[in-house]
Amino acid sequence: MSFKIEIGAVNSGAGSSENSYQLVIAGGGPAALSAAIYAARYGIKHLVVESWQPGGQAALTAEIENYPGFSSVAGSDLTNAMKQQATAAGAVFVMETVESAEEKNGKILIKTDLGQYTSDYLIIATGAAPATLGVPGEEKYYGRGVSFCATCDAPFFKGKKAIVVGGGDSAVKEALHLTHVVSELGLVHRRDKLRAEPYLAKKLVEHEKVTTWWNSHLVEVTGDDQGVTGVILDTPEGRKHIETNGVFLYVGTVPATEPFKSLVDLDGKKAVVTRNIVGTSNPRVFAAGDVTNNGFRQVVTAVSEGARASAAIFELLENEE
Amino acid sequence: MPLLSEEDRKAIRGHFDLMTKDVKVTLTRAPGKCDTETILNELNELSSRLTVEVVESTDKDQMLPSLSIGDSGRVLFKGIPSGYEFSSLLTGIIDTGRDEQTLSDETMAFLDNLQEDLHIRVFVTPSCPHCPQSVVLAHRLAGYSDRVVAEGIEANEFQELSMKYQVQGVPRTVINETFAVEGSQPEPYLIEGLKRHMGIEKDA
Numbered sequence: 001m002s003f004k005i006e007i008g009a010v011n012s013g014a015g016s017s018e019n020s021y022q023l024v025i026a027g028g029g030p031a032a033l034s035a036a037i038y039a040a041r042y043g044i045k046h047l048v049v050e051s052w053q054p055g056g057q058a059a060l061t062a063e064i065e066n067y068p069g070f071s072s073v074a075g076s077d078l079t080n081a082m083k084q085q086a087t088a089a090g091a092v093f094v095m096e097t098v099e100s101a102e103e104k105n106g107k108i109l110i111k112t113d114l115g116q117y118t119s120d121y122l123i124i125a126t127g128a129a130p131a132t133l134g135v136p137g138e139e140k141y142y143g144r145g146v147s148f149c150a151t152c153d154a155p156f157f158k159g160k161k162a163i164v165v166g167g168g169d170s171a172v173k174e175a176l177h178l179t180h181v182v183s184e185l186g187l188v189h190r191r192d193k194l195r196a197e198p199y200l201a202k203k204l205v206e207h208e209k210v211t212t213w214w215n216s217h218l219v220e221v222t223g224d225d226q227g228v229t230g231v232i233l234d235t236p237e238g239r240k241h242i243e244t245n246g247v248f249l250y251v252g253t254v255p256a257t258e259p260f261k262s263l264v265d266l267d268g269k270k271a272v273v274t275r276n277i278v279g280t281s282n283p284r285v286f287a288a289g290d291v292t293n294n295g296f297r298q299v300v301t302a303v304s305e306g307a308r309a310s311a312a313i314f315e316l317l318e319n320e321e
Numbered sequence: 322m323p324l325l326s327e328e329d330r331k332a333i334r335g336h337f338d339l340m341t342k343d344v345k346v347t348l349t350r351a352p353g354k355c356d357t358e359t360i361l362n363e364l365n366e367l368s369s370r371l372t373v374e375v376v377e378s379t380d381k382d383q384m385l386p387s388l389s390i391g392d393s394g395r396v397l398f399k400g401i402p403s404g405y406e407f408s409s410l411l412t413g414i415i416d417t418g419r420d421e422q423t424l425s426d427e428t429m430a431f432l433d434n435l436q437e438d439l440h441i442r443v444f445v446t447p448s449c450p451h452c453p454q455s456v457v458l459a460h461r462l463a464g465y466s467d468r469v470v471a472e473g474i475e476a477n478e479f480q481e482l483s484m485k486y487q488v489q490g491v492p493r494t495v496i497n498e499t500f501a502v503e504g505s506q507p508e509p510y511l512i513e514g515l516k517r518h519m520g521i522e523k524d525a
């Protein structure tokens with residue numbers, strides 16, 4: 001095994017020693033990393049606040065094949081390269097979670113679990129978290145067979161049975177990833193057709209290890225004290241109990257906007273409502289990537305929006321001088 | 322070719338410069354060179370505060386490679402600290418080399434009043450970006466209290482142990498065989514959960 005290194009954000013613990021910035025970037029996924037590269041190169045005094053290791057959802061996928069310049073790249077390699085590029089340009093990261101943000105005396109006051117910062121501008125790039133189904137057993141068996149991250153947890157299902165729920169790009173990609181390790185894979189989708197890229201969808205549906213359950217809903221995850229033992233599906237042929245060890249859920253995402261709900265307008269799905277792509281209802285606040293209502297949630301769109309947001313702020317700061 | 326690129330070195334040096342105390346990392350490994358030793362030697366070059374000691378072990382029952390950060394013998398990592406776990410190693414070194422306390426007052430009070438020893442095992446995989454948070458927290462608890470031993474464990478490398486502790490997702494934190502949490506829990510949640518499990522009242 002080659003020794004792979006992700007330096008990530010090293011949590012210095014006590015928060016950043018400085019607490020006044022021109023720009024705070026909330027999040028550390030592709031949108032934030034791109035915003036950080038541009039902010040650093042523009043010489044904007046900034047801070048990137050990310051809860052975990054930078055990379056976001058893109059770091060949770062084994063393979064990205066549609067990011068221009070790379071026929072195939074591991075998600076974490078791509079985001080790690082972005083992180084390194086940002087660090088080399090002078091970007092500053094802290095490993096903290098934004099808990100709230102409000103406007104105070106013409107500035108934005110950002111409170112995290114470890115500190116607080118005031119900033120002239122804020123870019124919300126907190127992306128989205130996996131949606132849950134809210135069915136019995138889902139929460140109980142989380143980490144005991146129920147997973148939202150095939151890349152992290154696939155090794156525990158080597159030679160075992162698993163099902164994937166969902167029909168979008170991420171469901172199909174992660175299902176394909178799982179076919180390399182599991183003995184059998186069920187795919188449960190509420191429609192009769194996958195939304196994913198046709199090429200990937202075909203590859204999955206035709207895979208010898210894969211059984212598809214169309215027009216079906218997962219209604220319960222069953223298990224015992226060892227973890228998941230099966231799922232109950234609502235299928236066109238009635239209720240079915242399927243034996244499985246793993247349940248991987250890719251049933252959509254929910255924008256991570258809780259800390260910002262009083263600062264900017266959100267739509268009914270909790271996404272930040274944007275104007276001119278990266279502007280929000282608050283002139284001091286910009287938003288980029290999966291957290292917005294811009295649609296088409298991809299790495300390439302997230303990085304483009306992150307860049308636009310920093311460029312827009314650079315222009316505003318220039319005009320203020 | 323070195324494992325660390327010039328850019329990596331620069332970034333790590335910046336972090337290591339924050340250290341105000343000397344830190345020893347002890348690697349126990351099976352006979353023969355290993356990547357973990359190579360990476361530690363490369364790290365060693367980046368700070369005069371860091372020293373690396375290598376111990377060879379032929380004990381088949383020992384979990385190897387094994388890393389102990391600092392002199393306490395309580396801040397441990399079992400397996401190769403690669404992928405995202407490399408940042409757990411770095412943070413562990415930097416934390417140990419600094420005087421600053423990062424735990425909250427509530428957490429410190431809880432640790433000060435511990436009536437029993439805690440053995441924390443955090444199961445991780447190198448491809449899990451959420452995992453270092455849990456390892457770092459466990460290491461900090463052990464760094465603060467001599468009643469706590471914290472091990473980050475690379476689950477793929479120690480499959481029997483992972484099976485014993487029913488690891489089917491990472492991070493999974495198991496404390497004293499009896500208490501387990503899934504996912505990366507922020508400090509206050511972990512401590513609250515642990516207090517409830519130990520029957521300690523919230524405001525006690």
Ligand SMILES: Cc1cc2nc3c(=O)[nH]c(=O)nc-3n(C[C@H](O)[C@H](O)[C@H](O)COP(=O)(O)OP(=O)(O)OC[C@H]3O[C@@H](n4cnc5c(N)ncnc54)[C@H](O)[C@@H]3O)c2cc1C
Pocket residue numbers: 026027028029030031032049050051052053054055056057058059060061063064065066067096097098099125126127128129169170171173174256259288289290291297298299300302
């Ligand atoms: C399994 C999977 C496979 C995918 N495959 C592809 C693909 O092949 N090609 C492609 O283009 N796209 C793919 N995507 C989509 C792509 O990953 C996302 O569109 C992209 O990551 C969005 O970037 P972002 O920066 O907007 O948000 P995210 O990637 O969601 O990053 C947001 C970051 O903000 C952090 N955060 C959240 N709340 C807070 C807070 N309060 N304080 C601090 N930090 C916070 C999060 O920890 C996270 O790191 C995939 C997604 C998944 C889940």
